Amino acid sequence: MTKAILSPVRVLLLTLLGVISVGLQAADLPDFTELVEDHSPAVVNISTVSRSKSTLHRGLRPDELEQIPEFFRHFFGAPYGPGQQPRQSQSMGSGFIVSEDGLVLTNNHVIDGADEIIVRLNDRRELPAKLIGADARSDLAVLKIEAEDLPVVKIGKSKDLKVGEWVFAIGSPFGFDYTVTAGIVSAIGRTLPSENYVPFIQTDVAINPGNSGGPLFNLDGEVVGINSQIYTRSGGFMGVSFAIPVDVAMEVVDQLQQKGYVARGWLGVLIQEVSKDLAESFDLRKPHGALVAQVVPNSPAEDAGLMQGDIITKYEGQTIKRSSDLPHLVGRSVVGKKAKLEVIRAGKRKTLVVEIGELPTEKGSVMPAKTPKAASNRFNIEVAELDEGARQQLQVSAGLVVTRVDQGAARVAGIRPNDVISSINNQEVKTLEDFNSIVKSLPTGRAIPVLIIRQGNPSFVVIKLEN
Structure with a gap:
């Protein structure tokens, strides 16, 4: 009799315990409601129009469009039949406001080629935006809209992120504005095949076409990343998405605002991963570091004494666990900085000091002839004569290639490494002797025209030398 009475009581207690347990588990999960209400006003939708004969959609790649159900395709600009050409193409993406007077950050691929x-x-x-600057390597762009007292995001520190931490995104996937998705940080410091200079944040936050350029927030409501890419075999989200760390992004923004382009540090080595077998062959206890496979001639690495077969194990005191760690650190270094490298050479540890150069542009990069440089001059640049192969590559008959630009009049004028100086003050420059003679005789205090060739395109810049 007692057993029959206690059985329902026991069932009730177990049910109550189950309800309490579920409630406690739910209490451990983050509540995003207030965070979304507070920070979504600073998130924007970005649409572009490109007037061309191409059917290419800048914000959504053709392979992404193919994965969109037919119902949605007209929303982005319906595909055209054979022989038909659109007058203009449209794209969509996301972004966020970083200043009250209208500075907006997004991905470069969202606005690339937009009219x-x-x-x-x-x-x-809806406000028209002006492009302030863009950087294809990091896939970032800075826009400006004319408005005041705008809501802005809080910028956090991506270096403080930890794997397993909750994060959430706000954006416009498939054109659905202010869509919120959440997940965790899956990994940090990821290197993707398409980009070696961005240590991506990997998350499992649902990101789809249209989310590009939108912010990734932490639970303090701070932006810690800019959603940029996904890994997919279907064209849609598969649980692996990548964001640009906000620390990297803000460095890019500062440079784009100050000088219109991004100068990245350059060492001048080709590196590879140290495998288990390679580690054994180099008498290492375990695989680590970046193995130098080649030293680029006339590079900072060559000047510092780096050699083929060296294994770089530390950069400025930071341990290089994998070869992919090195480009991130060097790329973010200030051009002209003297950095300490710890290397293993023939089983012995050595410390080298290298003066970081500026990463050459992706296109039009040339290898100058191994000739003496004009190391000290009023332009404060280094130049070298071109060999026949470089002249053919650049389609120039004469001129000197710029190999280094230090602080001074030339940098202010916008001269960059790999530019070819063709004439100075309307005087043709063919040799180092020409360069030294012309520069030495230039007047001070007035504008001097300098003809440069950049990526095959000639243009004049103006240099003004001070006393």
């Missing part, structure tokens, strides 16, 4: 950029705010205002 018109429109930013739609949370209050449904």
Whole structure:
């Protein structure tokens, strides 16, 4: 009799315990409601128009468009039949406001090639945007809209992120504005095949076409990343997405605002991973470091004494566990900085000091002839004569290639490494002797025209030398 009475009581207690347990588990999960309400006003939708004969959609690649159900395709600009060409193409993406006077950050691929950029705010205002600067290597772009007292995001520190930490994204996947998705940080410091200079944040936050350029927030409501890429075999989200760390992004923003392009540190080595077998062959206890496979001639690495077969194990005191760690650190270094390298050479540890150069541009990079450089001059640049192969590559008959630009008049004028100086003050420059003679005789205090060739395109810049 007692057993029959206690059985329902026991069932009730177990049920109550189960309810309490579920409640406690739910209490451990983050609540995003207030975070979204507070920070979504600073998130924007970005649409672009490109007037061309191409059917290419800048924000959504053709392979992404193929994965969109037919119902949605007209939303992005319906595909055209054979022989038909659109007058203009449209794309969509996301972004966020970083200053009250209208500075907006997004991905470069969202606005690349756009003739018109429109930013739609949370209050449904649509404002034209001006492109301040863009950097294809990091896939970042800075826009400016004319408005005041705008809501802005809080910028966090991506270096403080930890694997397993909760994060959430706000963006416009498939054009659905202010969509919120959440997940965790899956990994940090990821290197992707398409980009060696961005240590990506990997998450499992659902990111889809249209999310590009939108912010990734932490639970303090701070932006810690910019959603940029996904790994997919279907064209849609598969649980692996990548964001640009906000620390890297803000460094890019500062440079784009100050000088219109991004100068990255350059060492001048080709490196490879140290495998288990390679580690054994180099008498290492375990695989680590970056193995130098080649030293680029006339590079900072060569000047510092780096040699083929060296294994770089530390850069400025930071341990290089994998070869992919090195480009991140060097790329973010200030050009001209003297950095300490710890290397293993023939089983012995050595410390070298290298003066970081500027990473050559992706296109039009040339290898100068191994000739003496004009190391000290009023332009404060180094130049070298071109060999026949370099002249053919650049389609120039004469000129000197710029191998280094230090602080001074030339840098202010916008001269960069790999530019070819063709004439100075309307005098043709063919040799180092020409360069030294012309520069030495230039007047001070007035504008001097300098003809440069950059990526095959000639243009004049103006240099003004001070006393």
